Amino acid sequence: MIAITGTPGVGKTSVCKALGIEFTDLNSLIAAEGFYTGVDKGSLIADLNKVEEYVTRAKPLLIDSHLAHLLKPEVAIVLRTNPLLLADRLKQKGFATQKIAENVDAETLDVILIEAVELCETVYELDTSVKSEEEVASQVREIIDVETAGESGRKEALRAKYKPGSVDWTFLVEGLKG
Numbered sequence: 001m002i003a004i005t006g007t008p009g010v011g012k013t014s015v016c017k018a019l020g021i022e023f024t025d026l027n028s029l030i031a032a033e034g035f036y037t038g039v040d041k042g043s044l045i046a047d048l049n050k051v052e053e054y055v056t057r058a059k060p061l062l063i064d065s066h067l068a069h070l071l072k073p074e075v076a077i078v079l080r081t082n083p084l085l086l087a088d089r090l091k092q093k094g095f096a097t098q099k100i101a102e103n104v105d106a107e108t109l110d111v112i113l114i115e116a117v118e119l120c121e122t123v124y125e126l127d128t129s130v131k132s133e134e135e136v137a138s139q140v141r142e143i144i145d146v147e148t149a150g151e152s153g154r155k156e157a158l159r160a161k162y163k164p165g166s167v168d169w170t171f172l173v174e175g176l177k178g
Helices: 012-019 026-033 048-058 083-092 097-108 111-119 133-149 152-161 170-177
Strands: 002-005 036-040 043-046 062-064 075-080 122-127
Touching: 002 012, 002 111, 002 133, 012 062, 012 133, 026 043, 026 048, 026 062, 075 111, 075 133, 083 097, 097 111, 111 122, 122 133, 122 152, 133 152
Parallel strands: 002 062, 002 075, 075 122
Antiparallel strands: 036 043
């Protein structure tokens, strides 16, 4: 199983759609199947046990969500976006000010990347900030193709190219210190 994950607003679902292959949107699944335990600040609180049971039975190749890495897939592709661009995207999507701030902080501090590295066997990190959906989808497609084909030489090269920790937003935080 391969997870496309990242902070809300980085382009996960758009990229999955651009790939043109079947994928499971975990956020839609959670809402449609009632795989949640409650609501907090307008967001569903996912019941990850139920989601994991479903995914174990369905065996999708590709899953998409800011929670996808929590299911411990073999491969996690973490999409990243400059937090300043992310704030604009989330505002355009109608996110509440507090949710925008939470997600921008999470992106700035590498929250999802760190979780993915701790939980997943293989993690790729892609900066989507100045790339089109098609460009990112092409990079993701290459990763999926190489990971599913088992080409060890190409895997090593791609893993080095998209090594976790290659995207760094700390300059934004340091700029605020004054």
